[in-house]
């Protein structure tokens with residue numbers, strides 16, 4: 001993380017899951033010290049500002065997204081680590097096929113988030129080709145989790161809607177009716193991150209970065225699905241122009257056939273399974 005962010009330390013289940021250090025990703029020595037101290041063989045570099053907040057702080061988004069990635073790749077080159085860095089459906093932009101977006105197509109994003117993601121893909125491939133660093137990546141859709149509240153992304157609505165439903169509140173949706181975006185339940189995303197790093201690289205045609213997908217929906221679809229389990233749940237639209245413009249520039253759905261063919265990617269959660277699990281876990285989280 002750039003600079004020390006109070007409260008950023010891991011908590012609860014994450015903290016109990018193993019050793020941890022607070023590392024400033026804009027300080028390469030910090031990264032190298034942690035890698036050497038814990039004999040790290042694979043770095044999962046998840047540091048980034050999400051799409052909407054990156055438009056408010058573009059310089060910081062670059063500093064963390066690309067500066068942080070460069071520092072991570074240099075440490076990986078020196079310490080012989082593999083590196084996973086997520087890209088995103090936000091890496092697409094310009095005149096590309098919006099439906100079933102192919103693995104290889106035009107990527108001319110107009111957001112700083114997208115610029116950092118497509119640049120990160122190119123940098124990751126360069127470090128593999130030039131220095132042999134084992135870099136791998138997936139283009140994540142919007143990730144939905146009950147563990148951590150959303151952090152300033154365009155797809156945050158698909159998490160916030162579950163919180164409103166469980167709390168018995170009317171949901172105010174910032175994304176317009178009919179706006180399709182790819183989404184994925186966090187357990188599928190975590191499994192994908194591990195499976196790609198354990199995959200046999202001799203089968204790779206691509207590396208940075210693979211399209212992966214599980215579901216694509218618009219706000220009205222997830223709302224109707226939640227209403228099946230929370231019949232009194234209500235929603236209204238109050239469009240956020242920034243997030244709507246970003247969402248409109250992204251794919252409606254992804255073709256993930258390369259990830260399926262090159263390393264066996266398969267999603268396990270659809271909208272119904274995710275909705276049942278999200279509502280159940282949030283009810284436990286809020287003792288409701």
Ligand code: VAH
Pocket residue numbers: 050051052088089090113140141142143152153154155156
């Ligand atoms: C965002 N949740 O909305 C992130 C993600 C594809 C969406 O990159 O910025």
